[in-house]
Amino acid sequence: YCGLLFRHEGWPLCIHEKIIVQLASIDWRILKPGDFYLQVVPYLKKSPRIVLKCLAKDKHNVEEVVIPEVSYTSIFTLEWLSTFNGERMGIALENCLLTTDDKIFRVPWDKVVNPEFRNKPKTIENTPQFSEALVNGVCTSPVPQEDLKSDLE
DSSP states (O other), rough: OOOOSSSSTTTTTTEEEEEEEEESSSGGGGOOEEEEEEEEEEEEEEEEEEEEEOTTTTTSSEEEEEGGGGGGGGTHHHHHHHHHHHHHSSSSOOOOEESSSOOEEEHHHHHSSSSSSSSOOOOSSSSSGGGGOEEEEEEEEEEOOOHHHHHOO
């Protein structure tokens, strides 16, 4: 997404006021088959971990799966969930639970992983202004000045 401004600047942690990556557990009774949520949890004296939580096969407990750190860069893709589903038994996960202060939203994963942008992607020609360059995972292409001004307004 180099050179693009997200419509919801908190993505992938949140979409507007809806939180994607939870800091606390969600009441397990809200989970339905096919639902899941992501949560950051402490891990010994090391960096926190991201876990995926979903309804267990018995439908009365929560299954908790630690996401390997090497997967963090690909979590927010359709391929990641597809691979995850292929490695587990049971009902395929498809809806991510997002929260606000007082509500929980059941959102299809494909809606979560496809962010909206303020500036529409332009046809990329070989112009220096829109060339995408990544250095150590950081976008080095500047956002066009007119896009910055419109967002400040």
